[in-house]
Amino acid sequence: MAVLTVMCVGMFLVLLDVTVVNVALPSIAAALGADPAATQWIVDAYAVAIAGLLLAGGTVGDRIGHRRVVLAGLGVFGAASAACGLATGPGMLIGARAVQGIGAALLLPGSLAVITEAFPDRAARARALGIWAGVSSLALPAGPLLGGFLVASGGWRLVFLVNVPVVLAALVAVPRLVPAGTARPDRRGDGPGTVLAAVGLAAAVFTVIDAGEHGLRPLTVVGLVVALVCVAAFVVRERHASAPMLPLDLLRRPAFVGPNIAAGGMNLVVNGLLFVTTLFLQGVQHRGPVAAGVALLPMFVPLAFLAPVAGRLAARFGPRPPLIGGALVAAVGAAGFALVEPESGYLALLPALAGIGIGAGLFTAPVVTAAMSAVPGERSGLASGINNTARQTGTALGVAVFGAVAGAPAVPGDFVHGVHVLAGLGAAVWLAVAVLVAGSVRRSSPTSTRSG
Template sequence: MPDKRSTVLLTQCAGMFLVQLDVTVVNVALPSIGAGFHAGVPVLQWIVDGYTVVLAALLLSGGALGDAIGHRRVVLAGLGIFGLASAGCALAPDGATLIAARVAQGAGAALLLPGTLALITRTFPGRREQARALGVWAGVSALALATGPLLGGLLVTAAGWRSLFWINVPLTALAAAGTLLVPADPPATGRVDVKGTLTGATALAALVYAVIQSSVPAAVLGVAATVAFLAVERTSPAPMLPLALLRSRTFAAANVVAGAMNFAGLGTILLATLYLQGVHRASPLTAALAMLPGFLPLSLLAPVTGRLTARFGPRPVMIAGLLTGATGLLGLLRVTEHSTVAGSFLPAFALFGVGLGLLTAAVVAAAVGGVPAGRAGTASGVNNTARQACGALGIATFGAIAGSPARPAAFVHGLHTAGVLGAGMWLAAAVLTAVAIGRP
């Protein structure tokens, strides 16, 4: 593999690593941020969701913009915005400013993420070399999610929570330098679905706000914007969400399962962080180490899941992941204010992580396999959007259910309720998978 192409692969993986890392790395710092800003749980939820909501809302538009004006330009713009926004996060004097900077980070990430995949496929046009390169890209993606809490714990313990954002600045500069090695963009004729972007972003932001703030007007706005989004996508000449793809039962079901996976998954990760640091008073590093058994399967099982999915199809792997993860979520019922972390929390969280590790790659394979080969890129983008959007809603919902860890008894009761809700969703998703996901 030529050095130049290796550098391109490395830098695009680095850009994607930063995007995925910032989904989870902040979680372990939330108690420290809350203490520093005297902020409650709703502010902490928005520090996570400000990033996730905008990433989900603009992800498909980022890919369409790359098609329209060139992916290299869009990746470079995304890296610039992400780097500047990271510096803004590090310098934020209060919670509101930090949320605004996280929103800007999400916009940069939405430009960056689809383009990294497009540039890798352009750099490695051969079928076999492209498969190897995409395997590296997928492995780094899983590693980023697993690394986030541990890296966050180390940095917060050693240098404070602001270091989580400062580290992004030089890394985005290096990734931009590597992106310049990619040949100039070819002429492009794609179009951007502006109306779809605006209505979709409004719908998601309003629904998340309604859950976090218990706002009925925001809920009404969210439902109305959702209806408007579907109407726009039905008539748009270049829709973000081609509704015709939903006629595929496998594709539609795979995205419902992906949404349920992230709804319960990211919501549970938020509550696990608050439980360990808020109820058990663990340090950020100790909390990160306690969560490691739940995150390691995401990276360790990725190659195994890929081989199992290739051999047996996504359906049995998805069902195994959903049932294992649901068992772990129900295991949270054994967690109490005074129970030991090793005796109650760790076994449940580890099973939950194994379920996620089995499920993640298989869900993507099911979504991509449920559409014609020429629509694989669109299918992947829709699947990513479903995961990020439902993850944002899950964070909002689970945070609202549990409340503040400053009231340990009420928080643990909320943790139990969230665990049952998540398990119910994953069991229902397992039934949907058995019925709707096609055989290989």
């Protein structure tokens, strides 16, 4: 149980930092003079690093042992958190956030692998992974709430500095509690593929953010060209690599590709709307950080409470029904943002937030089930890594696209008009996701078929 506790703490910090920073963004922008593009990068630098390096982090753990990778991830994450808290300008903070993401990309797969190795008994492992998943779901609602209280009580720097003592305690505990595990030096990675994926994603995010801030200028075109070249080179590399990061045969399985695109679409809308809603609450309606954090809870509490319910529904009926139902509910929630005005009371925003939260809560566990069920058991680790990478890619692109469309909240009328446009975009993405999963996900899971 001690091993499980330490791994859950590390994973909780990683997921917490996906959302905790959002409530602090207005304070950070005011203190460091960050423009809207820099504000987007403060969120996206973390997500891009995780998305680009997550699969590589798992491979490194296989090669040298997952305890070593967890220790390295904790050290990098803790040092970068301190650098974030001490940042004197937007550039320093964005760079430190990217390094934080590198640490997170080591910690996420490493913590899961350590738990898997520490609990060889299948029943005990299932219980441990259930606890791990439950703790991870709590990180989402805790982020905005904790971020609001930290900013209100000690300023935005506390949002990052609070990680440091927790990481130090974990660095002491891991060598004492976690077995060394098995190293497989013969496990080969895909360095060129990793670099091409990370650079391509960063270039795509840059292109969207820069176009939103400056329009179509030569530098924007350069970013687009770099992104396209990296994608093409990545495909060529993966086709000929002896140990590809993304085996292309998986992309010929609609039952695998569909849920992963859907997972990316989910994170794109949820985290894109989270970004602009935070700016709306504080930049347009001038709510304090605590009030903004509390206001966002209906978006995240359903995620935590409905995830196990949706998992049981997927086990009983297959993932397809809760996926379609969740996508449709979330589409209605996204459309609800079209009713929000600068002077709207909270009751106008509440149904939209709750709709997104309930829909995503019904969607999250089944989309993982659908992706994992589409591949043989011996490739489950790779499938899980690809699914998490798809979600983090969605997060990075969501913040970029939604931030570019909404613009800065300094002109409330223009900003809210952008939110109305995003309401339609978000609803359209969720409806497209519903169609996608209806066509790609089998009607019943293998588990439910055998038991029925």
